[in-house]
Amino acid sequence: MGNEYRAKVFKSGNSVALRLPKALGFSEGDDVIVVPHDDGSFSLWRSEEGADVLLSLYGSVSEGFMADGHGDIEQMPRDWSAGDGDAAAA
Template structure:
């Protein structure tokens, strides 16, 4: 768990405000979502950008693999010995 900070609530116009420490790394004007869960308040960024994974260089890691076409992706049904699994009904 990270560091903890104390902050005081103060009156700002007709609202209450909470001054957050600069050490949290928040930027002025950032929108936040505040919700209450079982007597605790949770503050999160309003729109968290989704992490993107760059897979463009993965193919170079396994040069022995060749790209396959859709037609090559068809698989034949392999025979199974169902009796070895304790089932002889083929299901």
């Protein structure tokens, strides 16, 4: 890992905001994607770097990942004959 930085959370209107150190390289007005993880941590990056982040994940999954298939995701059969063609209403 790299350097460790501390950030400050503060109230901004009816929201909370995170003040990031300038050393992280973000600028005022940067569009940022924040992804929360199940363990309570977060990942963030500039939105224009989204493709780079996605490509960096390629190969980070273990070789045996999903070797046994998708697991227990069986779905009930669907009756496609019913309805008026409006998929949103289903």
